[in-house]
Amino acid sequence: MSLPTVVFLDRATIPTHIELPHLPFDHQWLEYDFTPPELVVERLQDADIVIINKVVLDAEVLCQLPKLQLIALCATGFNNVDTSFCQEHAIAVSNVQGYATQSVPEHVLAMIFALRRNLMGYHRDIAAGEWQRNKQFCFFTHPIGDIAGSTMGIIGSGKLGRAMETLAKAVGMKVIFAERKGASQCRSGYVPFEQVLMVSDVLSLHCPLDKQTHHLIGAKELSQMKANAILINTGRGGLVDEQALVHALKEGVIAAAGVDVFTQEPADETNPLLANIHLPNLLLTPHIAWGSDSAIQRLATILIENIAAFVEGREQNRIV
Structure with a gap:
């Protein structure tokens, strides 16, 4: 009987300094840093098990x-x-699941502090010589807001959403969870979606992307938010209408946004957010909120455990 073949199609999505634990069974291992769509089928012809991060496996490929x-x-x-x-x-x-419950909330919090306290603006001002021109020990060219006492609205109450709640409360924020958009009734412990939009000083997205949540936040939703509100998206790019967000930032509909995820990744100059990266109230990062070393090591360990469980006939973290 031939050994099972395991193929990792996009190994470079895990940094090289992160060690993948060894699979506890005999197998053949093949890995590729990246795999373009036209090579997916060819590279998986003999595969019993495939490891992927963002490679698309649709019906046309799978058949x-x-x-x-x-x-x-x-x-x-x-x-x-x-x-x-x-x-x-x-x-x-x-x-x-559950590997980035420290990394993602810390990234969100870092974005909130950077935007609310205008850290990037002050950095640019120093570089431009503003401090020297003011001839004072300090200068104030941008408003500086506190985080403590503000309200964070969280969309998505899974492990990441709950971890975000814990960290936000630790710095003095009040936290509310949004009920599903369009829900006729509100579950205990949740606040109606539209009300969360209206009262939140910070809105953080931690829900999955599907047909129901595509463009969950668009022009209408942005217009319902506070003018001083910050939107943070570390979930999925498609949760937010990117063009509508750019318009809202330019027109002062909301105060600022921190975005770690994009509708297409890597984003290019056709993406509205990248095309407007110069906006002083927009902070972009390249889908790295999840990526602390400790989080990625946990991910690698759980990944191998999932595969081992399958080979042993056990179900662990199964979607199907």
Whole structure:
């Protein structure tokens, strides 16, 4: 009987200094730093198990891979996999959950402090010689706001949302969770979606991207927010209408935004956010909120444990 073949299609999405634990069974291992769409089928022809992060495995691809038994995602999101096809054709799918519950909230908090206290603006002013011109021990060219006492609205109450709640409360913020958009009734412990928009000083997105949440925040929703509000998106790019967000920032509809995720990654000059990166109230990072060394090491460990569990006939972190 031949050894199972495990193929990692985008190994470079995990930094090289992060060690992948060894699989506890005999196998053949193949890995590629990146895999363009036109090479996916070719590289998976003999694969029993595939590891992916952002490679797309849709029905058109999957129907050409009759040997495939397990798709092991080294991420939480699985919108790049056709799970309906997998369900119908007995292909197991697992993801990694709960690995970034420290990293993502800390990144969100860092963005909030940077934007509310105008750290980037003051940095640029010093570089431009503003301090020297003022001839004072300090100068105030931008408003500086406090975080303590403000209200954070969180959309998404999974592990990341709850971890965000804990950290926000630790710095003195009041936290409310939004009920699902359009819900007829409000669950205990949740606040109606529109009310969260209206009362939040900071709105942080931690929900998955699907048909119901695509452009969850658009022009209408932005117009319902406070003029001094900050929007932080470390969830998925498609949760926010990027063009509407740029307009809201330019027109003062909201005060600022921190964005770590984009509708297409890597984003290019056609993306409205990248095209307006010069805006003083916009802070962009390249999908790294999840990526502290400790978080990625936990991800790698859970990934290998998921695969081992599948081979042993156990279900762990299974989507399908």
